[in-house]
Amino acid sequence: MQSQQFEDILRSVPLMSPEQVNVLHTTLPLAANTVTSNVQAESRFLERLKFYFDQHPVCVRCRSAHVNRWGSKDGHQRYCCKDCGKTFNAMSGTPMAHLRVREKLDQYVECMDGETTLRPAARRCGISLDTSFHLRHRLMTLLENDSYGQLSGIAEEDETFFHESHKGDRKLQTPRKRDARSQRKSRHAKTEKKASVPLIPVMVACDRNHHVIDAVLKKVSTEELQSQLEGRILAGSTLCFDAHLAHEHLAEKLSLTAKTLVSSSGERVKEGIYHIQTVNAYHSELKRWINGFFKGVATKYLQRYLGWKRYLKTHMFSIEGFLDQISIHWAYQHITWSYDHFWCLKRKTGGVPCQKHS
Ligand SMILES: [Zn+2]
Numbered sequence: 001m002q003s004q005q006f007e008d009i010l011r012s013v014p015l016m017s018p019e020q021v022n023v024l025h026t027t028l029p030l031a032a033n034t035v036t037s038n039v040q041a042e043s044r045f046l047e048r049l050k051f052y053f054d055q056h057p058v059c060v061r062c063r064s065a066h067v068n069r070w071g072s073k074d075g076h077q078r079y080c081c082k083d084c085g086k087t088f089n090a091m092s093g094t095p096m097a098h099l100r101v102r103e104k105l106d107q108y109v110e111c112m113d114g115e116t117t118l119r120p121a122a123r124r125c126g127i128s129l130d131t132s133f134h135l136r137h138r139l140m141t142l143l144e145n146d147s148y149g150q151l152s153g154i155a156e157e158d159e160t161f162f163h164e165s166h167k168g169d170r171k172l173q174t175p176r177k178r179d180a181r182s183q184r185k186s187r188h189a190k191t192e193k194k195a196s197v198p199l200i201p202v203m204v205a206c207d208r209n210h211h212v213i214d215a216v217l218k219k220v221s222t223e224e225l226q227s228q229l230e231g232r233i234l235a236g237s238t239l240c241f242d243a244h245l246a247h248e249h250l251a252e253k254l255s256l257t258a259k260t261l262v263s264s265s266g267e268r269v270k271e272g273i274y275h276i277q278t279v280n281a282y283h284s285e286l287k288r289w290i291n292g293f294f295k296g297v298a299t300k301y302l303q304r305y306l307g308w309k310r311y312l313k314t315h316m317f318s319i320e321g322f323l324d325q326i327s328i329h330w331a332y333q334h335i336t337w338s339y340d341h342f343w344c345l346k347r348k349t350g351g352v353p354c355q356k357h358s
Contacts, residue, residue: 060093
C-alpha cells in the first residue's frame with residue numbers, strides 16, 4: 001500500500017462510527033496473524049539455509065571462499081565473489097533458487113509424506129496443479145542424490161523392473177482414435193503391447209540396519225552394479241544375492257564375501273541367516289507405491305522417486321526433519337567442508353557441541 005493511502009485511512013479513523021471501529025478491531029488481529037504466520041513460515045526454511053551458508057559462504061560459480069557481503073535483496077543477504085565477480089545469495093545454485101512461492105514451502109513439505117498426490121497437495125496449499133508439480137520436483141531433487149552411510153554386516157542386493165513410461169510428456173503423439181470394432185480387436189493385443197514396452201532395471205541394495213542404496217540402471221551388468229556399489233559397502237561385509245550372471249564376480253570385485261541364493265530351485269535362506277527377503281520386501285513396497293499409489297511415474301523422474309522413497313523409508317517423516325535434510329543436503333553439495341563438520345554444525349544448532357570440532 002502506498003503511504004498516502006495509509007495516511008488517508010489513519011485520518012479517517014476519528015470519523016468512524018462505533019460499529020465501524022468494532023469491525024476494524026476484529027479485522028486487525030486477523031491481518032496481523034496472517035502477516036506473522038507468513039514470516040514464520042518463510043523463516044523456518046530460510047533460517048537453516050542462511051545459518052549453514054553464513055558459516056562459510058562459498059561462490060556458487062568457482063567455489064572460492066574469498067567473498068564479500070554485497071547488500072541485500074528481497075530480504076536475502078547477497079554476496080560477491082572476489083575472484084570471479086559473481087553475486088549470489090544463500091539459495092543460488094540450489095533447486096530453491098528463483099522460487100516464487102517460498103511462503104508455501106513449509107506447508108508443502110507436509111505434503112511430502114508419501115501419502116499425498118499432487119491435486120490434494122495443491123488444494124491444501126492453495127496453489128495451482130503446475131506449482132504443486134514443480135514444488136514436489138524441486139524438493140525431490142534435493143533428496144535424489146542423498147546417501148545415508150555405507151552398508152555393513154549382512155547386505156542384500158537385487159534388481160526389480162519398471163515399464164518404461166512417458167507419463168505427462170506433452171510432446172508424445174496421441175494415438176489415432178479408433179472405431180468400436182478395432183477397439184475390441186486392440187483389447188486382445190493389449191497384453192502383447194505391454195510385453196513389448198521396454199523394462200527399466202532398478203537396483204536396490206540394503207543392509208539389516210535400514211541403510212539403502214538404489215539406482216536406475218541402463219542394463220543389469222557387473223560393471224554397472226560395481227560402479228553403483230563400489231566404496232558404499234563396508235569392507236568385510238557379506239553380500240547376499242540371487243544367482244545371476246551379472247552377480248557372479250560382483251562380490252569378488254567389491255572384495256566382499258558372497259552368498260548366492262538359487263531362488264529358481266526354491267532356495268530362500270542359506271545357513272539360517274543369509275537371504276534376500278529384506279530387499280525383495282523393499283521392491284514390493286516400492287512397486288505398490290509407484291505403480292499403485294502414483295499410477296506410474298515417468299522414467300525420467302524414476303531416480304527422484306527412488307530418492308524420495310529412500311528418505312521416507314530411512315527417516316521418520318517430520319517437517320522439521322525434512323527441512324533439516326534439505327539444508328544439510330544443500331550444505332553438502334555446496335560447501336567444501338567434510339561431512340562430519342556439517343553434522344557438527346547441526347549439533348551446535350541443537351545446543352550439543354561436537355567434541356571433534358568444538
Ligand atoms: Zn567465484
